[in-house]
Amino acid sequence: MQIPIRIRRLRGGDTAQMLALHTAAVTRACGPALSRQAVAAWLSGRTHSGFIKLVHKGERFCIAEGSGVGVLGFASWRGDELLSLYIHPDWQGLGIGKRLVAACEGQARADGWRLRRVTAIPTAESFYARLGFRRLRHSLRYKQGQAIPQVEMVRD
Numbered sequence: 737m738q739i740p741i742r743i744r745r746l747r748g749g750d751t752a753q754m755l756a757l758h759t760a761a762v763t764r765a766c767g768p769a770l771s772r773q774a775v776a777a778w779l780s781g782r783t784h785s786g787f788i789k790l791v792h793k794g795e796r797f798c799i800a801e802g803s804g805v806g807v808l809g810f811a812s813w814r815g816d817e818l819l820s821l822y823i824h825p826d827w828q829g830l831g832i833g834k835r836l837v838a839a840c841e842g843q844a845r846a847d848g849w850r851l852r853r854v855t856a857i858p859t860a861e862s863f864y865a866r867l868g869f870r871r872l873r874h875s876l877r878y879k880q881g882q883a884i885p886q887v888e889m890v891r892d
């Protein structure tokens with residue numbers, strides 16, 4: 737489905753939708769590859785007010801909003817690192833991820849940064865490779881004793 741989308745900054749009223757979208761995107765992306773316990777560990781402790789705390793720590797968010805349907809995706813960055821990128825599963829493959837990365841790149845550039853680093857869900861590696869990132873290493877992070885695979889990527 738094609739609907740008008742605009743990219744804008746985060747507003748306080750976005751966070752509940754962002755949390756639901758994050759849960760749906762992680763569950764869809766990792767469900768086939770990770771155990772249910774690992775996905776649950778990943779998602780545990782998340783609250784929608786957590787996004788506001790991240791903003792206070794200097795993380796900058798871009799929101800993709802669809803006309804009449806609210807938040808369809810979001811991305812964030814700080815310094816030279818892209819920190820998050822999640823598109824609602826029903827809206828993936830429509831160019832929203834690419835547009836959100838471009839929006840973060842634009843903000844970063846205006847602040848004198850180039851986004852050179854990302855730590856990604858392994859299934860997103862090819863998406864980031866198309867944007868010029870290359871794999872530095874596979875690694876694991878641990879949450880609640882569960883190992884969560886990730887891929888650390890960089891670009892020049």
Ligand SMILES: CC(C)(COP(=O)(O)OP(=O)(O)OC[C@H]1O[C@@H](n2cnc3c(N)ncnc32)[C@H](O)[C@@H]1OP(=O)(O)O)[C@@H](O)C(=O)NCCC(=O)NCCS
Nearest residue numbers: 765821822823828829830831832833834856857860862863
């Ligand atoms: C990975 C993700 C962010 C991509 O966003 P998206 O809106 O679906 O991607 P886009 O439609 O902007 O795709 C841009 C290009 O990448 C390609 N692409 C998208 N997802 C891809 C993937 N997983 N692997 C390879 N290529 C991919 C598209 O075909 C498109 O190619 P084109 O420029 O030649 O047309 C999104 O699918 C998502 O939220 N996944 C779950 C969470 C996640 O993995 N987040 C990123 C890691 S933290």
